Amino acid sequence: MAELGVTELGMAEPADVHSTRAAYNTVAADYAELLRNELASKPFDRAMLGTFAELVEAAGGGAVADLGCGPGRITAHLDSLGLTAFGIDLSPEMVAVARRDHPGLQFDEGSMEALDLADDALGGIVAWYSIIHTPPARLPGVFAQFHRALRDGGLLLLAFQAGDEPRHLDFAYGHEIDLDAYRLPPGRVAELLRQAGLVVEAQLLREPDGKHEKTPQAYLLARKPACV
Structure with a gap:
């Protein structure tokens, strides 16, 4: 069982969620x-x-x-x-940076594992390198959300680093942090999406760009099928 922390609302949360929030609070501005x-x-x-x-x-x-969404750059691109x-x-610090840099758009704090959104509320979801800090065993719950x-x-677009191993980051974006990240096998992620009731329509796997990337990058596009 995962170690639990406590949120400001008094609700238990996995320790890795607390660590992820703390790490991105630390690096928000430089990121x-x-x-x-x-x-x-x-x-x-x-x-x-x-x-x-x-x-x-x-x-x-x-x-x-x-x-x-981090600092909101993908949100702003989608808006464009x-x-x-x-x-x-x-991360509240990431949300603060996003609101500062993109004042015309809406940004809120929240967790992918407990979305404060109504059923059938969205025409689309983008999770751009944001499932990588969720332990793979909990991804079925995320995809169910x-x-x-x-x-x-409605459409779903995922982006993530391809692979099959965890990494622990002690330093990133100029700061000491404590953060786990997971490289994920695209085929396994596609299967989890199917098990969640989503239909995978496209997959792209590209090679690293030779600059900052060290692993192939994966993109999956899926759809929630219409009820018949």
């Missing part, structure tokens, strides 16, 4: 500055986000949640593509 213009040099990232946006609009639009996007992040929050025909 935002380092990644501010990263999409400009990532054509595959822009292509996947653009495809997602087009499919969401074709399916009827609706609100799109950027879960684990014409989507009604908002962000949710575990995604399925619950998406309306019929």
Whole structure:
């Protein structure tokens, strides 16, 4: 059983969630500055986000949640593509940076494992490198939350580092931290999405960019099927 901490609301949470929040609170400002213009040099990232946006609009639009939004750069890009996007992040410091940098958009604190969203509320979900800190054993619960929050025909886009091993980070973005991250096998993630009731429509695996990336990068696009 995972060690439990206590949130400000008095609710128990796994110790890794507390550590993830603390780590991103620590690095928030420097993380935002380092990644501010990263999409400009990532054509595959822009292509996947653009495809997602087009499919969401074709399916009827609706609100799109950027879960684990960090400083809001992906939320803002989704907004620039014409989507009604908002962000949710575990870290209050990240949310504060996102609100500062993108004052016209909505950002709130929250957890992917306990989404404060109504059933069938969303036309789309993006989880852009934000499932990587959830232990793989708990991903089925996360994907069940995604399925619950998406309306019929709604789209999900995941991005994550491909692999099959955990990493522990003691230092990142100029700060000492205590953070676990998981590289994930794309085929296994696709199977978990299917088990959650989502239909995988596209997969992309690209090689590392030769700069900061050390592993292949994976993207999965899935849909909540319409009830017949």
